[in-house]
Amino acid sequence: MSDIITMVAPVNIAVIKYWGKRNEELILPLNDSVSATLDTNVMCAKTSVCVSPNFLEDEIWLNGVKESFSNERMQNCLREIKVRATVEKSVDDVFLSWKIHVCSENNFPTAAGLASSAAGYACLVSALAKVYKIKSDVSSIARLGSGSACRSVYGGFVRWHSGVKIDGSDSIAVQIADKSHWPEMHALILVVGDTKKKISSTKGMRISTKTSDLFQYRIQNCVPKRTEDICEAILAKDFVKFGEITMKDSNQFHAICLDSYPPITYMNDISNKIIELIHKYNNFHGEIKVAYTFDAGPNACLYLLQNEVPKILPLIQHIFPSSNPDTFVTGLPTHCEMINTNLLELFAQSNQKDLVKYVIHTKVGDGPAEVTDGSHLLDESGWPINPIIT
Amino acid sequence: MSDIITMVAPVNIAVIKYWGKRNEELILPLNDSVSATLDTNVMCAKTSVCVSPNFLEDEIWLNGVKESFSNERMQNCLREIKVRATVEKSVDDVFLSWKIHVCSENNFPTAAGLASSAAGYACLVSALAKVYKIKSDVSSIARLGSGSACRSVYGGFVRWHSGVKIDGSDSIAVQIADKSHWPEMHALILVVGDTKKKISSTKGMRISTKTSDLFQYRIQNCVPKRTEDICEAILAKDFVKFGEITMKDSNQFHAICLDSYPPITYMNDISNKIIELIHKYNNFHGEIKVAYTFDAGPNACLYLLQNEVPKILPLIQHIFPSSNPDTFVTGLPTHCEMINTNLLELFAQSNQKDLVKYVIHTKVGDGPAEVTDGSHLLDESGWPINPIIT
Numbered sequence: 001m002s003d004i005i006t007m008v009a010p011v012n013i014a015v016i017k018y019w020g021k022r023n024e025e026l027i028l029p030l031n032d033s034v035s036a037t038l039d040t041n042v043m044c045a046k047t048s049v050c051v052s053p054n055f056l057e058d059e060i061w062l063n064g065v066k067e068s069f070s071n072e073r074m075q076n077c078l079r080e081i082k083v084r085a086t087v088e089k090s091v092d093d094v095f096l097s098w099k100i101h102v103c104s105e106n107n108f109p110t111a112a113g114l115a116s117s118a119a120g121y122a123c124l125v126s127a128l129a130k131v132y133k134i135k136s137d138v139s140s141i142a143r144l145g146s147g148s149a150c151r152s153v154y155g156g157f158v159r160w161h162s163g164v165k166i167d168g169s170d171s172i173a174v175q176i177a178d179k180s181h182w183p184e185m186h187a188l189i190l191v192v193g194d195t196k197k198k199i200s201s202t203k204g205m206r207i208s209t210k211t212s213d214l215f216q217y218r219i220q221n222c223v224p225k226r227t228e229d230i231c232e233a234i235l236a237k238d239f240v241k242f243g244e245i246t247m248k249d250s251n252q253f254h255a256i257c258l259d260s261y262p263p264i265t266y267m268n269d270i271s272n273k274i275i276e277l278i279h280k281y282n283n284f285h286g287e288i289k290v291a292y293t294f295d296a297g298p299n300a301c302l303y304l305l306q307n308e309v310p311k312i313l314p315l316i317q318h319i320f321p322s323s324n325p326d327t328f329v330t331g332l333p334t335h336c337e338m339i340n341t342n343l344l345e346l347f348a349q350s351n352q353k354d355l356v357k358y359v360i361h362t363k364v365g366d367g368p369a370e371v372t373d374g375s376h377l378l379d380e381s382g383w384p385i386n387p388i389i390t
Numbered sequence: 391m392s393d394i395i396t397m398v399a400p401v402n403i404a405v406i407k408y409w410g411k412r413n414e415e416l417i418l419p420l421n422d423s424v425s426a427t428l429d430t431n432v433m434c435a436k437t438s439v440c441v442s443p444n445f446l447e448d449e450i451w452l453n454g455v456k457e458s459f460s461n462e463r464m465q466n467c468l469r470e471i472k473v474r475a476t477v478e479k480s481v482d483d484v485f486l487s488w489k490i491h492v493c494s495e496n497n498f499p500t501a502a503g504l505a506s507s508a509a510g511y512a513c514l515v516s517a518l519a520k521v522y523k524i525k526s527d528v529s530s531i532a533r534l535g536s537g538s539a540c541r542s543v544y545g546g547f548v549r550w551h552s553g554v555k556i557d558g559s560d561s562i563a564v565q566i567a568d569k570s571h572w573p574e575m576h577a578l579i580l581v582v583g584d585t586k587k588k589i590s591s592t593k594g595m596r597i598s599t600k601t602s603d604l605f606q607y608r609i610q611n612c613v614p615k616r617t618e619d620i621c622e623a624i625l626a627k628d629f630v631k632f633g634e635i636t637m638k639d640s641n642q643f644h645a646i647c648l649d650s651y652p653p654i655t656y657m658n659d660i661s662n663k664i665i666e667l668i669h670k671y672n673n674f675h676g677e678i679k680v681a682y683t684f685d686a687g688p689n690a691c692l693y694l695l696q697n698e699v700p701k702i703l704p705l706i707q708h709i710f711p712s713s714n715p716d717t718f719v720t721g722l723p724t725h726c727e728m729i730n731t732n733l734l735e736l737f738a739q740s741n742q743k744d745l746v747k748y749v750i751h752t753k754v755g756d757g758p759a760e761v762t763d764g765s766h767l768l769d770e771s772g773w774p775i776n777p778i779i780t
Binding site for chain 2 (some may be wrong): 213214217218221222244247248251252254255256258259260261262263265268269272275279
């Protein structure tokens with residue numbers, strides 16, 4: 001039996017959105033996308049993997065529940081890892097023939113537009129790469145699990161190049177800058193709903209690609225320039241430019257969803273209230289201090305510099321009162337400053353509690369990392385330590 | 391003193407949306423738009439006008455309240471009417487020098503995305519045209535009051551040609567077909583909110599024109615073909631084609647609003663619930679039976695053929711329960727059929743009452759008409775009969 005390898009991998013939240021595939025099977029995107037990788041100390045997937053001649057079949061447990069390993073995307077990742085191991089001659093054939101056990105957990109709600117599959121596949125593929133001793137870039141393998149997972153293979157700010165090759169070999173993630181480049185970049189995730197989304201990204205992209213009349217124009221004429229501009233903004237640590245592009249691209253992605261037929265709506269009234277709040281807040285300050293972005297769900301991700309966190313958090317708490325104010329903000333420690341009264345006057349408090357359920361305070365962080373404290377999810381024989389018996 | 395002229399004029403609801411001006415002063419649009427004119431027996435503006443040597447100044451009362459006649463748009467309409475009267479030599483110079491009294495009412499909520507200004511200006515201009523005995527097309531004068539008002543100058547189905555001339559003289563409304571062409575075309579207006587909209591159409595258009603990256607593509611590449619196609623669909627009485635284009639163009643208009651910066655959101659969660667309902671309903675029937683369209687507000691206008699009304703109304707009443715079911719549906723008389731139980735199972739009843747406040751049942755109707763029953767809004771001396779004293 002191999003050593004048990006346990007890795008954590010981060011969530012990433014795109015600022016230039018990936019929406020639309022040029023190849024569904026290989027998960028090749030129609031446009032480049034850009035994201036920030038978020039601190040694994042706050043949100044992460046954690047995956048333990050081992051192989052053993054004693055295992056009768058490949059098995060996987062997700063959040064304690066045994067799932068099928070026959071899932072095509074999982075199969076593709078494992079197959080590609082083994083192909084890579086064969087090419088790199090990193091392990092011997094006997095080792096390659098052993099069956100695998102995978103046990104994985106997320107410490108945040110799954111499939112609510114919180115990029116859980118990105119962290120999950122980045123973690124799986126990173127752990128497999130470790131077990132099979134692969135040295136080369138595995139972002140293109142993570143991509144086979146979930147497109148945006150390739151961006152979670154690196155820390156800091158990451159660009160996923162769509163690539164042009166038919167086999168997808170150039171559709172890989174590349175780090176723009178690591179987390180130390182702009183350590184002041186923080187994020188607040190406002191969890192509005194944690195139920196599963198109505199239309200999966202895969203299905204949504206397919207509908208948009210086929211039916212939105214505006215879609216091709218976005219891909220060809222809007223995204224390329226925005227991608228270059230936001231990479232420049234990141235390298236120059238120009239928050240105003242970064243924020244404006246981030247907000248515009250989020251809005252355009254949702255506009256494309258609405259232009260699809262039938263239309264797709266991921267944001268709701270609370271999301272729109274958050275958008276209004278941020279624009280009012282920025283207007284009050286005369287420049288962009290906070291930028292929102294929304295993935296395929298109603299939750300907001302706010303990007304902002306560290307010194308802005310104690311200023312806007314109390315405002316969020318005021319506008320969206322919570323039944324559990326003590327546990328409303330999770331993640332990185334923070335404090336709250338007094339709200340400027342002139343600012344406060346611009347906003348009405350919601351008369352309904354818990355419209356925003358909680359806030360996750362995090363920051364830009366590193367890519368996948370091995371867990372060395374021995375806190376594996378598989379026991380010494382390679383079986384889950386805490387399985388849920390169903 | 392002149393005779394008191396009283397006219398009613400209709401609301402129109404666009405199926406190809408007008409959004410964006412090529413000239414703000416002359417209210418010249420960037421694209422053609424298409425609408426159906428709705429029955430004045432259900433919804434209308436009513437306006438009484440007279441001129442007299444006894445009046446000291448031009449005065450106007452809107453919904454009982456005295457308003458300023460110095461409003462630039464009102465001034466433009468009156469001035470153009472007088473220019474036209476001069477050119478046509480329809481009245482003498484003394485008559486032209488007399489001051490005017492105008493009293494106008496809407497029988498539906500104003501400025502909630504229910505096209506109140508369109509009906510209002512169409513009515514004002516039609517009444518003025520009658521007083522000043524103008525024979526030529528006045529749609530271009532109504533346009534100076536409110537762009538879409540030009541479409542309310544005709545009944546049935548109407549196309550507003552954007553025109554190309556700098557002076558706007560070719561930016562006029564033309565009837566595609568009168569109401570007798572497709573008398574089965576009915577409409578249900580689902581009133582979701584009757585508060586004034588947050589961002590006026592004028593301001594919203596300006597933001598979209600300046601900031602939406604997708605806007606020009608819509609104008610140049612999407613709207614022209616849609617306009618031709620929906621005119622064909624109307625002439626061929628092809629409801630499926632009419633409905634599909636109507637829904638797509640509504641969605642695209644709101645997509646452009648969302649792509650604007652800052653983004654503009656007119657629809658809300660209830661609007662989106664209605665959209666979902668209509669797509670599910672059409673899917674169940676395997677073809678488009680009902681089409682939604684949304685103007686600059688959360689209210690839905692559903693276009694459908696007459697025989698569909700008793701089928702979908704009970705479903706709407708089921709999904710959006712009302713505290714006042716007896717007065718929930720206003721306008722044209724209707725009955726309800728039993729809901730197909732297989733259809734009913736697809737929908738959850740909202741647990742909150744009055745999300746849809748009421749429904750206006752109407753149909754395609756005629757253009758402005760003179761009121762001949764003597765029910766003027768001005769008394770014999772030309773003063774409002776029911777002014778609100780503030």
